[in-house]
Amino acid sequence: MKTGHIVGSLVVLLTLTAATMLNGQSGQESAQVVARVSGADLTLTDLQQFESGKLLQAQYQFYLNERKALEELIDNRLLADEARKKGIPLDQLLETEVYKGVKDPTEDQLEVYYEGLDTQDSFESVHDDVLQHIRELRRNKARAAYVEQLRKQAAINIELMPPSAQVDIAKAYTHGATGAPVVLVEFADYQCPYCQKVNSQIQQLKKEYGDKLTVVFKDFPLPMHHGSEKAAEASRCAGEQGKFWEYHDVLFYSKLTELDALKEHARVLKLDGDRFDTCLDSGAEAAAVKKDFDEAKSLGLTGTPSFFVNGHFFSGVVDYAALKDIVNQQLNALAAQRPQISQR
Missing domain, CATH: 3.40.30.10 (Glutaredoxin)
Known part of the structure; x- marks a missing residue:
């Protein structure tokens, strides 16, 4: 055996992890019949085991979408909890705490932004839309900074896992x-x-x-x-x-x-x-x-x-x-x- 090569217990670790953590499925879900061929059952485990390469990327993209939605849910929960602690409605927290330092752009700033747009519309016709867009950008930035501070103070443990697969590391x-x-x-x-x-x-x-x-x-x-x-x-x-x-x-x-x-x-x-x-x-x-x-x-x-x-x-x-x-x-x-x- 080469120096630095993996040995038995490490192989067992990854093999067991991949085999037992198929996206958090229970044994009953893994045994679910997904097709029958000439009277023989094909289960979800069969699909994962033999066609995992065709499924992993799709599962990962789904996980990324789930994770993004979960992060937004956590942010919303932190804001709601903070509003409850202060004894005020969430809308009031946002206006008085989160957005209190956000200022609208000046007319000169709006005109500079307009000049960078690829549009034939006049400045006057798009003025309100540009103002609202910049206002939202600044509010979103202020909200993100506020939530980041809440995250630092909170105990957050993400248990949503990415998809798993079996990797051969026996001679790596x-x-x-x-x-x-x-x-x-x-x-x-x-x-x-x-x-x-x-x-x-x-x-x-x-x-x-x-x-x-x-x-x-x-x-x-x-x-x-x-x-x-x-x-x-x-x-x-x-x-x-x-x-x-x-x-x-x-x-x-x-x-x-x-x-x-x-x-x-x-x-x-x-x-x-x-x-x-x-x-x-x-x-x-x-x-x-x-x-x-x-x-x-x-x-x-x-x-x-x-x-x-x-x-x-x-x-x-x-x-x-x-x-x-x-x-x-x-x-x-x-x-x-x-x-x-x-x-x-």
Whole structure:
């Protein structure tokens, strides 16, 4: 077994998570018959298991819409609670507290805004509409700032989870403690600018959460990035000499993936140059890279970076706050599952 590779308990963690958390379905829902073929039942579990790649993206889009609606519901609840605390109607809270500092634009400001519009209508004919539009923009900004302060004072625990899928991490390179409560799997491309940006944030995440977090890397070299597949092979060749993560970081920081640069990185990291070159030139790691790529396609992934946190999928351009949010969500969910010890 290679140094740094995942071992048994971590595999069990993700497998159980994916198998038992199909979008929060109960056992009865998972056993629901969705079709019958020649007298044989096909259940919702069958659909999830064998066609998950075709469903994951659609489920994720639905989750994003649900999450957006949930955030709006939380905001509205916080405002309603604040109005009750002050003993006033919500409309009065908005007018006297939230919008109290909002001023209407001056006529000069309205004219400047009008000049930027692509319209043949006269300023006089659109004056009231422009005024109302800017007024709403400023009120929405004031409301968002007020709600943000309420959120900082409130205890909010989001339990709505993204969709989940089973990811094979048995032979993947990992960084972190075996058996960590949170496992973050990243499918990435070394030439992807978003992956390059998020790498430093993942580094920060590992420092902040320590033994609570294990990071797993999976290759997903996109076809439009012609050097990314060879770069993925190169990182694995470095891994054969025990320096996968060091080489992985050099690729993201340097953004140099030409063949000569790939070999030079190996020298900078003081690897056995001849052994590295033989590995890279022979394509010894090409099959392993293709295996990750094929898995990404079977999961329905369409871009990088794509993440699975304890089996739960999310993707796209994410910032550090979003990464922390989903890690904390998993830690809170696991803490809630632990049996409570009675106090005597």
